[in-house]
Amino acid sequence: xxxxxxxxxxxxxxxxxxxxxxxxxxxxxxxxxxxxxxxxxxxxxxxxxxxxxxxxxxxxxxxxxxxxxxxxxxxxxxxxxxxxxxxxxxxxxxxxxxxxxxxxxxxxxxxxxxxxxxxxxxx
Numbered sequence: 649x650x651x652x653x654x655x656x657x658x659x660x661x662x663x664x665x666x667x668x669x670x671x672x673x674x675x676x677x678x679x680x681x682x683x684x685x686x687x688x689x690x691x692x693x694x695x696x697x698x699x700x701x702x703x704x705x706x707x708x709x710x711x712x713x714x715x716x717x718x719x720x721x722x723x724x725x726x727x728x729x730x731x732x733x734x735x736x737x738x739x740x741x742x743x744x745x746x747x748x749x750x751x752x753x754x755x756x757x758x759x760x761x762x763x764x765x766x767x768x769x770x771x
Contacts, residue, residue: 674720680751681719688712691762698769711754711761718754722747 674681691708700708725747733740 670720674723678719678723681716681723684712684715684719684755687758688716691766694766694769698766700765704765707761708765711758715751715754715758718751722751 675685691712695705695708726744729740729743
């Protein structure tokens with residue numbers, strides 16, 4: 649049956665390979681992604697140091713997953729727009745600015761979450 653053929657385990661393994669390739673591309677080519685990874689690592693170390701609870705860990709994981717995903721999506725959009733519209737364009741600028749705004753909203757939310765979780769330990 650064709651339904652089983654489309655969900656072959658080898659095909660799924662290849663999709664993981666492509667996903668990791670995209671993450672690696674972001675690590676190599678995107679300075680903001682590297683900074684966000686560094687902040688995620690520092691927050692993880694702080695979480696272990698201060699002994700945050702499972703709810704705080706859950707919120708932290710979701711926040712950073714959202715932020716890093718937003719950055720990858722922003723990079724995808726920017727690269728796609730640059731490919732489609734190689735010349736300066738007002739439309740391209742608006743689309744890229746909106747994608748960057750999406751990342752900024754996530755970054756601000758992450759910062760607020762960091763203050764909420766770690767503020768009581770630091771202050």
